[in-house]
Amino acid sequence: MDMDERWANRSPETMLDTFHWFRGEAFDLIVEDLLNLPPEPVLVEGFRLLPELVEPLLADRRQGVWLLPTPRFQRAAFEQRGSLWSIAGRTSTPERALGNLLQRDRMFTDRVAGETKRLGLTGLVVDVADLFGLSHVPKNG
Numbered sequence: 001m002d003m004d005e006r007w008a009n010r011s012p013e014t015m016l017d018t019f020h021w022f023r024g025e026a027f028d029l030i031v032e033d034l035l036n037l038p039p040e041p042v043l044v045e046g047f048r049l050l051p052e053l054v055e056p057l058l059a060d061r062r063q064g065v066w067l068l069p070t071p072r073f074q075r076a077a078f079e080q081r082g083s084l085w086s087i088a089g090r091t092s093t094p095e096r097a098l099g100n101l102l103q104r105d106r107m108f109t110d111r112v113a114g115e116t117k118r119l120g121l122t123g124l125v126v127d128v129a130d131l132f133g134l135s136h137v138p139k140n141g
Contacts, residue, residue, distance in 0.1 A: 008091045012103035051115040066116050070127040
């Protein structure tokens with residue numbers, strides 16, 4: 001697919017359902033790396049750590065916490081990194097592509113929130129844009 005086909009012309013729902021990393025691809029490699037670490041506390045982060053994949057590996061449900069970014073925080077994080085337009089800007093309709101990408105990410109967060117709740121795990125909503133001096137980000141955005 002070219003950039004328009006991937007980001008501008010597909011629905012956010014299709015983008016979510018076909019994104020391989022949101023399906024647990026390479027999760028086994030992450031587990032392998034973790035098993036090779038010394039037996040001490042470790043913080044592991046990443047959207048490939050899906051609750052339904054991690055939960056069976058936890059000795060105690062309190063070992064896992066999923067951070068659930070608000071749409072405002074997600075957008076602010078992209079802006080802070082300077083990557084807000086890195087994908088969308090390479091399409092013929094950047095605003096549409098960015099909207100699709102942000103909506104896909106919102107739906108992914110909603111999916112993770114639902115899974116943490118269903119499995120009895122901890123999900124924390126994170127909106128710390130003000131803490132990082134990003135309060136200029138629109139609340140709807």
